[in-house]
Amino acid sequence: MVPSPTPAITVRVRHAEHVMGTVVSFDVPVAARHDGSLDAAIRWLHWVDRLFSPYRADSDVSLLARAEVTVDACVPEMAEVLAACAFVRDLSGGYFTHEPGGQFDPSGYVKGWAVERAAALLAGAGSADHVVNGGGDVQCAGGRGLNEPWRVGIADPFRPGRLALVVAASDCAVATSGTAERGPHIIDPHTGRPASGLASLTIVGPSLALADAYATAAFAMGPAPARDWTASLEGYAAFAITGTGATWHTPGFARHIAL
Amino acid sequence: MRRAILAVTATVAGLVALLSFKTHSSSERTVASPEPSASLPPGERAITGNVANTAYGPVQVQVVVATSKIVKVSVLEQPESTSRDLQIGQFAFPKLISETLSAQSARIDSVSGATYTSGGYIKSLQSALDNGG
Numbered sequence: 137m138v139p140s141p142t143p144a145i146t147v148r149v150r151h152a153e154h155v156m157g158t159v160v161s162f163d164v165p166v167a168a169r170h171d172g173s174l175d176a177a178i179r180w181l182h183w184v185d186r187l188f189s190p191y192r193a194d195s196d197v198s199l200l201a202r203a204e205v206t207v208d209a210c211v212p213e214m215a216e217v218l219a220a221c222a223f224v225r226d227l228s229g230g231y232f233t234h235e236p237g238g239q240f241d242p243s244g245y246v247k248g249w250a251v252e253r254a255a256a257l258l259a260g261a262g263s264a265d266h267v268v269n270g271g272g273d274v275q276c277a278g279g280r281g282l283n284e285p286w287r288v289g290i291a292d293p294f295r296p297g298r299l300a301l302v303v304a305a306s307d308c309a310v311a312t313s314g315t316a317e318r319g320p321h322i323i324d325p326h327t328g329r330p331a332s333g334l335a336s337l338t339i340v341g342p343s344l345a346l347a348d349a350y351a352t353a354a355f356a357m358g359p360a361p362a363r364d365w366t367a368s369l370e371g372y373a374a375f376a377i378t379g380t381g382a383t384w385h386t387p388g389f390a391r392h393i394a395l
Numbered sequence: 396m397r398r399a400i401l402a403v404t405a406t407v408a409g410l411v412a413l414l415s416f417k418t419h420s421s422s423e424r425t426v427a428s429p430e431p432s433a434s435l436p437p438g439e440r441a442i443t444g445n446v447a448n449t450a451y452g453p454v455q456v457q458v459v460v461a462t463s464k465i466v467k468v469s470v471l472e473q474p475e476s477t478s479r480d481l482q483i484g485q486f487a488f489p490k491l492i493s494e495t496l497s498a499q500s501a502r503i504d505s506v507s508g509a510t511y512t513s514g515g516y517i518k519s520l521q522s523a524l525d526n527g528g
Binding site for chain 2: 150151152154157158159161163247267269271272273274276280286287288289290291293296297299302303310311312313314315316317318336338
């Protein structure tokens with residue numbers, strides 16, 4: 137009698153880290169704790185917080201905002217972040233900005249970028265299957281086991297604790313912008329007023345840094361322009377819930393919906 | 396187990412809220428036979444809530460739990476005498492059931508939503524998942 141193959145069981149670890157004004161949740165194989173890569177990812181997030189927080193007077197971002205230093209005098213990651221912010225700003229027709237109200241503040245890009253990089257640290261140490269969720273923006277690698285992708289719920293902005301739908305995510309990011317948690321805080325840079333018309337907008341695609349920034353830009357645009365713009369993004373798909381509770385998604389989003 | 400009981404309570408509360416729009420008196424009731432525990436697969440168990448007396452009549456729900464997750468919600472008893480009752484039975488109950496399942500046991504691993512603060516995290520579904528959801 138041929139013994140049936142035993143499914144590989146990986147012991148997993150969950151960890152929630154308070155950092156960057158929110159909580160970053162990790163779901164990793166236990167090996168990531170033993171080999172130090174989970175600790176390294178956590179240290180990385182705190183490092184980013186120290187250098188990129190606009191709320192710390194001595195952060196590189198604050199020094200740069202006050203023109204007390206030049207970009208060259210900052211950590212090398214500053215130039216990388218600035219270049220990426222400029223890229224999304226130009227791609228979005230200025231709806232994403234790292235200079236809200238004329239003040240230098242790349243926060244709209246930094247969190248997603250930092251979480252994506254934290255996930256990359258885990259992957260670099262050999263983790264094939266993990267999820268890192270930074271305050272509601274998620275970067276996934278691999279799956280939940282037995283060839284199943286991760287299942288990422290999209291929060292229903294009108295009913296706390298409920299889900300609007302579930303996304304099947306493997307090696308991709310899911311980022312959502314909305315007003316449900318912190319009110320109308322996303323400003324339309326062209327009017328200087330809070331964006332209206334959408335309750336939440338989710339972007340799915342390979343990079344959390346870009347997905348997060350794209351979600352912010354699209355939310356600021358409002359429903360109609362956001363739909364056209366997100367449909368034009370290569371490799372990224374969008375799902376939106378409008379202020380009246382209606383929903384739409386770009387053609388590319390359908391294949392991400394979990395049953 | 397405690398989570399499951401909370402879920403039954405929440406589901407009943409949702410039903411009661413749903414049924415509280417107008418007064419209604421009816422002694423008619425539909426009683427579905429509860430799923431006998433013996434027919435459940437190993438590791439699953441059924442928890443039956445108390446009968447809630449709503450404005451539309453008595454409502455009773457049952458959840459089936461497997462390893463602390465809800466896998467099934469059934470309405471054992473519901474009003475069924477007016478067209479409004481039928482509407483509730485045909486549309487509202489299935490919606491509530493699917494929502495209960497999606498929120499509490501859609502086998503989700505993570506939640507994407509508007510960015511929460513450290514304080515907002517405490518109330519989030521993600522926090523429930525991190526605590527062993």
